[in-house]
Amino acid sequence: MGPAVGTAKAPAGEPNAVDRLAELLTEDLNAVDALIHQHMTSPVGVIPNLAAHLIDAGGKRIRPLITLAAARLLGGGGDGPRKLAAAVEFIHSATLLHDDVVDLSSMRRGKKSANLVWGNSASVLVGDFLFARSFNLMVETGDIQVLDILARAASVIAEGEVMQLAAANDADTTRERYMEIIVAKTAALFAAAARAGAVAAGRPGAEAEALETYGRELGLAFQLVDDALDYGGRSLTMGKNTGDDFREGKVTLPVVFARDAGDEAERAFWRRAMGGERTDDDFHRAQALIRRHDAIALTLDAARDHAARATSAIAALPTNAYHEALDELALFVVERAH
């Protein structure tokens, strides 16, 4: 299977919900990939090289799939949703490039990250290029409503990233604060991707609302599972390192649960570890405390709640293969952690 499907395969090699969604939308997805490659060209060689390193590395294309499925679910099709789907993937890619600079990451999708290969400066600038190209694509649809949706999402994502940066090394980060961060940095793009698909299908009203909620809740479930996996191994299948969040001093929900359930000595550990320098031994201690307090299971429970809200948000929408696939996707996003 091409670059559209990916790293989060079902263990036994059988197709998972992302694979099946990609299968259902093969034609759309091929068109989106063509648009992506067409719009990342530039006479400035570094740009397509760096962009391809990231974009062709086997990302799951979950966000563009959501845009396409949302449009198809409501009977929409054609060029509009495809261009938006490509635009959504560009916004996501730009964000990843800048994230990796901010986090000083060295791995992404199982490969060396672009900042490590080309340097931080090139990653910043090519991120800017992809971000600009996402707007070129949206402009091509001629639809100011979807520009509004995605431009708003883009500024919310940046707010979320800055919030996360400001909260780094703050051992007292609350669950509420953490949720606020992930609503902005992750869920906003999922929500906008789904809403834009509905709007492109000519349904800007209640259906768009429902799909926006689906996207937001799915995005939350997705991020919660990611944050659980960061303490749970599987670094090979996920294409990223375990322990990244801990090393970067990001207080995610597993830490919040373990910290709040811990005794005084444990809370002192979290204060020291999240607030300052962290060693590999600290990470193993953190993992042990997270296990002791069942914090992974609690985090996955929270993810499951959001996934359930995602499917119930669209329950009243037409029943068809796309609707079914979106329901399955919500289940899969949580189950991939097991």
Place this chain on the structure above:
Amino acid sequence: MGPAVGTAKAPAGEPNAVDRLAELLTEDLNAVDALIHQHMTSPVGVIPNLAAHLIDAGGKRIRPLITLAAARLLGGGGDGPRKLAAAVEFIHSATLLHDDVVDLSSMRRGKKSANLVWGNSASVLVGDFLFARSFNLMVETGDIQVLDILARAASVIAEGEVMQLAAANDADTTRERYMEIIVAKTAALFAAAARAGAVAAGRPGAEAEALETYGRELGLAFQLVDDALDYGGRSLTMGKNTGDDFREGKVTLPVVFARDAGDEAERAFWRRAMGGERTDDDFHRAQALIRRHDAIALTLDAARDHAARATSAIAALPTNAYHEALDELALFVVERAH
């Protein structure tokens, strides 16, 4: 005289062409400043603080002034051009924040640069935020044509920045290559600012073309003068350090002229200095060679040519105070170097 006028004052304290343009457009400019401040708010405190540090530091607001003057020259006014002018300033500000990260700058507009105060990560992310907000502002105009113009400019700017990055430390950079870089990284936004003003005034045809050419040529003149000044002192009035380009290994037109006119020993110096590590002594040698070959004067001659092309591009447009002010601006952009 608020933040709209600025650092490039006429020496004797008498108003220069930027001041006069700002005076002519006082009401518009105040509205633009209000829009800017309104759109840079965020509950995430770092964002408005960092943005204000840059945006309120006394930038000249040349690009938004061009948008406003272009619209007024053609009889346009009201909210549209103001929103675009604010959007143009946001794109410019985002670019400056990212530039300073790429160049590891420590000074901007006579103050510590934002990356030095808040760190590179915050500068990258707040740049992203301002860039997204520029599209929010454009969406508010409801005009897909101007979105097209500015989204294209944004991707060209990023291409120019990447080209510049790729050319850094390349002692053999040709004049053609240098021009290609500054057309993209600087002139594209001036051109788009002027064109967007014309389009917002309801004149997307020949008038928009003329103003786009004005903007592009003015932008080239502006950048050439900047590059000349980087070898010419006046670091205090310009709010930046002399020698930045040299230290960053950027081969600008003064270097191209001096290198190409130099003897073998001089060319060897340029090859070594631009291609590798540079000392303060190297900078003084570079300045001496640039003086010997009249490379500053030659660069300013080139700037003067572009400024003349700017004014002749709009010669056939209606004669009025805005037209006059744009003509004066083109003269001033070159004369500020003397």
